[in-house]
Amino acid sequence: MVTVLEKCRISPPQDHSVAENLLPLTFFDLVWQNWPSLSRVYFYDFPCSTSELRQTLVPRLKKSLASTLEHYFPFCGNLIIPTTFSDNATAALRYLKNDSVSLTIAEFSGTSSAGFEHLSADHARDVNELFSLIPELPPGDTDHASPVLSIQVTLFPGQGFSIGFRNSHLVADGRTMFNFIATWASINAKQLKSEDDFDTIKTLPFYDRSVIKDAKGMTSNFLKIGLQIAQQISKASGPATHELDLVQETLPYVSTFVVVCAYVWTCMAKASIVLANEIDDENEVLEHxxxxxxxxxxxxxxxxxxxxxNAVSPCKITLNLSRLRGQEGFVYAAKEIKEALHEQINNDEGVLRGLDTIFDDIEAMKGQKIFGVAGSPKLDYYSTDFGFGKPKKYEVVSEKFSLAASRDSSGGLELGFAFSKNEMDAFTSVFTQGLIK
Incomplete structure (x- = not known):
């Protein structure tokens, strides 16, 4: 669906004074050792010809990206992961002078019906269409050194452009990626106005690893476990977006986030009935x-x-499938999610309670249904203005369920889903019928 116009490497404009800079990975990072890379894409209205886009937009984005990487230079580096474990083994993000980030410039070459308006809409699309706007991570120079970020700018002549990102979860969680992209957008907007006060940008990174305390030795333990794990991960297809404006009438004092997660979970449980995925002994079936x-x-x-x-810690909620499907499933799910989040945040041991046994928990859940939530309503993705206006559309492509604050509605949320077509049809039917009721 796209034609590659250019592949280049973008480096910071000034090399740092040291030849090598190592940023050690913490236990927060090493949780994600065997996790697939993360993908997201932003769409921007910008009706110009290809020549105008290449002559004006692309050079500006390259210049501002280089300036951004002066602050976010570790993104130019490589992950250094040992191949075997020893007591002194460490994992780190290594930046060397002249390291760079891969940037692809492409042009949409598909049919107009599958172009900008189609790809940036809320209806269901084939996930491969969106993945054509997101680059792969380049191969590493060695088996244990691998790049961590790649970017693709795709031009839609006469309509706009998209910016797709792929990053290793080992080096950045959602907030770090949000901060990086927001910084790039801010610098680009400032350069358009000939401003250079980049140091005032609030999303510039903080690198001091000493603020992460590891009293339980999780960093070494997680590295050891991660080196022993081999996961097989498959991708689903068919993302779609639904918007919700929810008012907590049935469940007062419950956040919109909890309401949305509970509703989506119950819809997924009921959709599995439509798909004839019945399990004989439902009362014993748990979902996470x-x-x-x-x-x-x-x-x-x-x-x-x-x-x-990375600085996120998981909160696990385990529910009974038959109760999820029941008449009070939504209320049941909302109460359990609310209580689990409150307990995880407010217990005597702190927000990291249970993190040291996360790999044991993952092993115990093998063969059971697990799903997570990507994105956050607290991160304003639609404020990412490169100087051409806020995005028309923001999309997480790599996760089955994601959410973001709505572009146009105060307090609303955008929900993104990536299921197979059969799953999507069944889920959408249950989802919309529940809203009508």
């Missing part, structure tokens, strides 16, 4: 939802919101 909690403000002491890396 994993919600990632941003710990930055909840650690003791708190760490800065611009901390670079």
């Amino acid at each position: 939802m994993i919600i990632a909690i941003d710990t930055r403000a909840r650690l003791d002491p708190p760490i800065p919101s611009n901390y670079f890396g």
Whole structure:
């Protein structure tokens, strides 16, 4: 669906004074050792010809990206993961002078019916259409050194452009990626106005690893476990987006986030009936939802919101499938999710309670249904303005269920789903019927 016009490498404009810079990975990072890379794409209205886009837009984006990488230079580097474990083995993100990020410039070459308006809409699309707007991570120079970020700008002549990102989860959680992209957008917008006060941007990264305390030795243990794990991961297809404006009438004092997660979960449980995925002994069947909690403000002491890396801790909610499908399934799910989140955040051990046994928990859940939530309503993706206006559409492509604050509705949410076509049809039917009721 796209034609590659150019592949290039973007480096910071000034090399750092040291020849090598190592940023150690923490236990927060090493949780994600065997996780697939993350993908997201932003769509922008910008009706110009291909020549105008290549002559004006692309050079500006390259210049501002280089300026951004001066602050986010570790994204130019490579993951260095040992192949075997020893007591002194460490994993790190290594930046060397002249390291760079891969940038692809492409042009949409598909049919007009499958173009900008189709891809940036809320209806269901084939996930491969969106993945054509997102680059693969380049291969590493060695078996244990691998790039962590790649970017693709795709031009839609006369309509606009998209910017697709793929990153290793090992080096950045959702907030870090949000901060990076927001910084790039801010610098590009400032350069359009000939401003250079980049140091005032609030999303510049904080790198001090000493703020992460590891009293239980999780970093070494997680590295050891991760080196022993081999996961087989498949991708689903068929993302679609639904918007919800929810008012908590039945469940007062419950957040919109909890309401949405509960409703989606019950719809997924009921949709499996439509798909004839019945299980004989329903009463014994458990399902699990994993919600990632941003710990930055909840650690003791708190760490800065611009901390670079991963700083999320999982909260697991386990529910009975038959109760989820029942008449009171929605209320049941909402209460359990609310209580689990409250307990995870407010217990005596702190927000990291249970993190040291996460791999044991994953092993115990093998063969059972698990799904998570990507994105956050607290991150304003639609504020990412490169100087050409806010995005028309933001889409997480790599996760089955994602959410974001709505572009146009105060307090509303956009929900993204990626299922197979049969799953999507069944889920959508249950989802919309529940809203009508």
